[in-house]
Amino acid sequence: MGDFFHAVGHIASNASAYRNAVIAAVVLLFAASGELIAEKAGTINISLEAMMLAGAFSAAIGVDITHSAWIGLLFAATAGLLVAVVQANMSHRLPADQFVVGLVLNVLVLGLVGFLTSSIKPQSAVVRRVKIPLVSRVPLVGPALFDQPWVLYLIFPVVPLVWWLIYRTRWGLEVRAIGEDPNASDVSGLHVNKLRRQTIYLTGVLAGIGGGYFLFARAGRFEDSLIGGRGYIAIAAVIFGGWTLKGTVAGCVTFGLIGSFVLTIPSLGYKSIDPAFLAIAPNVVTVVAMAVFAKRVRQPGALARPFIRGLK
Amino acid sequence: MSDVGEHVVTEPEEDEVASAALQRSRFGITGEVIALYAICVFVALAIAAICVAATGGSWMNVYTAILDGSIRKPGRWGLTLGVSAPILLVALGTVVNGRAGLVNIGQEGQLVMGSAFASYVAVRLGGPGPLVLIIAMLCGIVGGAIWAGIAGALRYYRNVPEVLSTLLMGTVAANLMGWGLRKPWLLLAPAAGRANRNQVSEPLAADTRIPRWTLFGNEFPISVLAALVLSIGVWVVLDRSVVGFRLRMLGRNPKTAQRSGVAEHRYGIGAMLVSGAFAGLAGGIMLAGGDFGNYQLVANFGAGIGFAGLLAALVARQRVIVLIFVAFLFGCMRTGTGFLTATGISGRVSDVVQGLLVLSMLLPPAILYVRERRRALSATSTRV
Numbered sequence: 269m270g271d272f273f274h275a276v277g278h279i280a281s282n283a284s285a286y287r288n289a290v291i292a293a294v295v296l297l298f299a300a301s302g303e304l305i306a307e308k309a310g311t312i313n314i315s316l317e318a319m320m321l322a323g324a325f326s327a328a329i330g331v332d333i334t335h336s337a338w339i340g341l342l343f344a345a346t347a348g349l350l351v352a353v354v355q356a357n358m359s360h361r362l363p364a365d366q367f368v369v370g371l372v373l374n375v376l377v378l379g380l381v382g383f384l385t386s387s388i389k390p391q392s393a394v395v396r397r398v399k400i401p402l403v404s405r406v407p408l409v410g411p412a413l414f415d416q417p418w419v420l421y422l423i424f425p426v427v428p429l430v431w432w433l434i435y436r437t438r439w440g441l442e443v444r445a446i447g448e449d450p451n452a453s454d455v456s457g458l459h460v461n462k463l464r465r466q467t468i469y470l471t472g473v474l475a476g477i478g479g480g481y482f483l484f485a486r487a488g489r490f491e492d493s494l495i496g497g498r499g500y501i502a503i504a505a506v507i508f509g510g511w512t513l514k515g516t517v518a519g520c521v522t523f524g525l526i527g528s529f530v531l532t533i534p535s536l537g538y539k540s541i542d543p544a545f546l547a548i549a550p551n552v553v554t555v556v557a558m559a560v561f562a563k564r565v566r567q568p569g570a571l572a573r574p575f576i577r578g579l580k
Numbered sequence: 581m582s583d584v585g586e587h588v589v590t591e592p593e594e595d596e597v598a599s600a601a602l603q604r605s606r607f608g609i610t611g612e613v614i615a616l617y618a619i620c621v622f623v624a625l626a627i628a629a630i631c632v633a634a635t636g637g638s639w640m641n642v643y644t645a646i647l648d649g650s651i652r653k654p655g656r657w658g659l660t661l662g663v664s665a666p667i668l669l670v671a672l673g674t675v676v677n678g679r680a681g682l683v684n685i686g687q688e689g690q691l692v693m694g695s696a697f698a699s700y701v702a703v704r705l706g707g708p709g710p711l712v713l714i715i716a717m718l719c720g721i722v723g724g725a726i727w728a729g730i731a732g733a734l735r736y737y738r739n740v741p742e743v744l745s746t747l748l749m750g751t752v753a754a755n756l757m758g759w760g761l762r763k764p765w766l767l768l769a770p771a772a773g774r775a776n777r778n779q780v781s782e783p784l785a786a787d788t789r790i791p792r793w794t795l796f797g798n799e800f801p802i803s804v805l806a807a808l809v810l811s812i813g814v815w816v817v818l819d820r821s822v823v824g825f826r827l828r829m830l831g832r833n834p835k836t837a838q839r840s841g842v843a844e845h846r847y848g849i850g851a852m853l854v855s856g857a858f859a860g861l862a863g864g865i866m867l868a869g870g871d872f873g874n875y876q877l878v879a880n881f882g883a884g885i886g887f888a889g890l891l892a893a894l895v896a897r898q899r900v901i902v903l904i905f906v907a908f909l910f911g912c913m914r915t916g917t918g919f920l921t922a923t924g925i926s927g928r929v930s931d932v933v934q935g936l937l938v939l940s941m942l943l944p945p946a947i948l949y950v951r952e953r954r955r956a957l958s959a960t961s962t963r964v
């Protein structure tokens with residue numbers, strides 16, 4: 269246990285630990301901010317994982333073909349959207365169970381990506397780092413936040429944009445309404461399932477970009493284990509955050525810190541902490557947090573309940 | 581008054597017309613159902629074939645390789661049976677929690693827990709072999725049930741969605757087993773019997789393994805028969821007993837169930853326990869059956885069997901008898917992959933085919949449901 273605290277201290281003064289934390293948190297945040305909107309609308313997309321993986325893979329392909337990170341990101345967003353289209357239309361146009369569809373999509377995309385990477389080997393995608401003057405010179409945190417591949421800086425507008433969408437637009441109000449009470453919203457003229465589909469499309473785009481970003485952040489080498497459950501952690505971050513944007517950001521940062529801890533600790537030479545415990549830490553924290561907070565926090569009233577007119 | 585009178589007179593006629601229409605449509609619907617399933621499966625296989633062709637392979641080779649590897653070549657269908665048995669068991673458990681309206685997607689972890697418990701006990705317990713085997717299987721059942729039961733208890737006492745908790749705890753189980761395989765006092769085999777740095781558990785003693793049965797040159801563990809018997813048992817309980825009826829009621833409408841005397845907590849958590857128990861048993865027979873490695877645990881022991889079982893249950897749409905065939909089909913996909921390397925195509929193609937098949941199987945019922953509702957709505961609107 270003493271070793272553990274010593275390690276925490278050691279990591280807190282390690283520059284690359286901050287960098288890892290920021291990378292891990294930002295990936296989660298891209299996906300989680302989309303998922304937050306979708307969950308506000310009353311859906312849970314287990315296929316977030318598939319969207320991120322499809323995004324990362326397509327980004328690798330896109331960069332391999334065009335050597336442009338912009339096009340790579342565009343590929344990533346499109347791939348995420350494609351997964352979202354299947355998820356949304358099967359579970360919110362047709363009445364297939366959303367968890368079932370999401371799970372199958374995860375299996376399918378993982379298989380597809382694994383199959384394709386066995387014959388197509390995309391080259392490493394390297395993205396230019398952009399240094400923002402002044403702030404990047406703040407010790408430890410500065411370089412981690414402001415001396416990064418430029419794709420990271422997209423997160424700075426995305427989060428306020430998501431806030432504005434949810435809380436300051438008519439669309440956001442409608443989304444929150446269908447998430448709370450789809451029947452009442454339906455009666456007052458909202459197209460519940462259409463709005464839900466739209467939120468899932470948005471999630472797909474954001475998660476795809478998140479996957480693409482992670483590819484660039486990890487020096488561009490694609491493997492099919494790249495995402496490795498981060499989609500689930502992003503969903504957990506939304507729940508951990510009690511379905512608020514602030515909480516979601518806090519959740520992503522927390523899980524990012526844990527992720528960085530996991531990544532940094534072996535390189536600092538701490539042998540007594542078993543990697544298995546570090547790997548399960550985000551999951552355990554999430555389950556415990558849900559067990560503690562799930563009763564206290566108000567979740568969207570119709571969360572994970574499909575809407576079929578005439579059936580309650 | 582005359583209005584009402586007229587209505588009463590015409591009613592029988594209308595009913596006859598309606599019932600005739602219903603009968604006709606029922607015939608039509610069977611044809612429609614078959615056509616829909618056929619189209620969906622065809623499209624799924626076609627997409628898979630396109631994927632193979634796009635990467636420069638030949639889809640004919642893939643299909644013959646899968647057929648050869650799963651059934652046609654000597655000794656292969658015995659292996660397929662051995663692989664299908666745990667898939668079937670996992671799927672049976674999934675049907676139980678599905679009937680109760682719960683979504684358990686952590687079978688992989690429950691299976692791993694079951695195998696770890698079974699291995700720990702089987703290696704340490706002395707005594708007559710068959711007895712040790714039975715106790716080890718029971719411990720496997722307990723291991724899986726505990727892992728799913730935690731999620732069930734959290735669902736009912738702390739409002740934690742069981743979808744997420746089972747999913748997250750799946751990874752936890754896999755990592756815990758990885759940790760156990762590094763600790764000699766838990767699962768790691770003594771250094772004498774294994775290559776250095778090889779993280780495996782001690783193999784089961786010869787008399788604590790599940791006996792294997794040879795039939796027409798094919799060899800499979802008798803746990804296959806046990807799985808079949810269990811599936812009949814599950815069918816009887818779910819479809820022909822009060823408990824099964826109550827579970828279904830709970831799944832369809834928890835409020836109605838509660839008011840007619842079904843204790844939501846008890847039945848819900850019970851369903852999760854049973855579901856995990858089946859996954860745990862699957863892990864146990866994987867360990868002691870001999871078709872998965874050398875009667876010992878290795879890292880990543882689950883090998884996706886838990887997920888395969890879950891998908892099988894989804895395809896079979898909670899019908900136990902259909903499940904037996906689907907589980908065998910999935911077993912075929914798995915053993916058939918072994919023959920794919922000769923064709924130069926990655927074994928991952930079977931994941932693609934499997935995923936596409938499952939996705940395509942989700943479509944017809946959904947489409948039919950929508951059409952049924954449209955029909956019902958239009959019928960009521962003409963009557964009004």
